[in-house]
Amino acid sequence: MPSPMHGEIAVIGASVAGVAAADELRRLGHTGDILLVGDEPHLPYDRPPLSKGLLTGTIEPGSVYLREREHYDRQGITLRLGTPAVRLDGRRVKLADGRILSPDAVIIATGARARPFPGGAARDTVVTLRGLDDARRLQRRLTPGTAVVVVGAGFIGGEVAASLRELGLKVTLVEAAPLPLAQLAGEDAAAAILRAHVEAGIRVLCGTPVEGIEWAGDRERIILADGRQVDGDLVVVGLGAIPNTEWLADSGLDIGNGVRCDATGATGLPGVYAIGDVASWHDPKLGRHIRHEHWTSAREQARIAAAHVLGLEPAPSPTGGVPYFWSDQHGRRIQSLGHPELADESHVVHGSLDGDSFVVLYGRSGTVIGAVGYNAAAQLMRHRAAIATSAPLPTRA
């Protein structure tokens, strides 16, 4: 095998993780071929704007692309777009067009896809939002007066509901849990998010699972487990995501909820790494594997894995390795650090839960494990070091 600095590297999946990995390989001095393979026909683009500015029309559609085409030419990154990888055998990658790649290293970055409503509802008035084509399909369905039911109030469902309401549409948001986003952002922040939805004029039905989606002759009908029904012209299903691992079925990789890796992205196969939403990295601090589905984690894993592919030690993480995500809803920014979902204790350390800006610090067994900010970016980030070092949980900042 040539030196890792000169070999051929195939990155499979051309989105934020894949592009970040390809860029990082070059930045670290790799001189060999880099192939970036993606199944979508589009130039690699960013997903967060799809449920925010792209939906509300407040950003230029062209601004979603991660890089201009010339960037890839300049960096010597060969794009193979519109071509899914269908099989991995050792480090050999088979593409749908029959071509076989035999690179010296493979970085798997095939992400995740939207989870459909269980049992399906194969009509074009029931949609999910994961990619650019989904976003365009959704936009085409929106006309003044459209009544939309959003199923699932996680961060994508919540953002879609907020964006559609901003467009003046009639929106109902249905969530099985008692509060929106509570699992990710904690109950305190969830109550504030619920308030923001209601104040914006969204009808929110929490605490009742959806049992079925039916076509009622001229509209979609959502049947709730408690017998209630909600009708709408369009249903947006936001029930989370499923990692894209099917093409790896015969590869011998350890696949559970994503491709299981160590804390460098290395899988059990020599020279094969996995990053981003498709990957379940071992977290030494928590002592278990975790699959993050967040933009910053995808980029951070790309940075770490790229260094290891080249046999280098990655520079210390600027984030201290603390997971982070954000969500924009109703003009408010919700940000989360660490693992609020694992907490057994919480304290408000800035602002007030009834107000429009606060930070909640989360602890487990007396140490700081996470924090959530609501319109309080600067105040939140002050707690990152405490989370990174598992500092004792203070009762008041």
Ligand SMILES: Cc1cc2nc3c(=O)[nH]c(=O)nc-3n(C[C@H](O)[C@H](O)[C@H](O)COP(=O)(O)OP(=O)(O)OC[C@H]3O[C@@H](n4cnc5c(N)ncnc54)[C@H](O)[C@@H]3O)c2cc1C
């Ligand atoms: C609407 C939306 C809004 C979001 N907003 C936020 C936010 O505000 N904050 C935040 O932290 N995160 C947000 N996220 C999550 C964030 O976008 C993801 O964590 C991130 O996109 C993960 O990047 P990835 O490259 O690992 O995977 P993906 O972005 O899923 O990309 C994987 C790529 O691989 C392709 N692929 C799949 N299978 C194959 C195959 N066999 N061969 C070749 N290519 C394949 C896929 O089609 C896709 O293009 C949002 C996600 C969505 C969908």
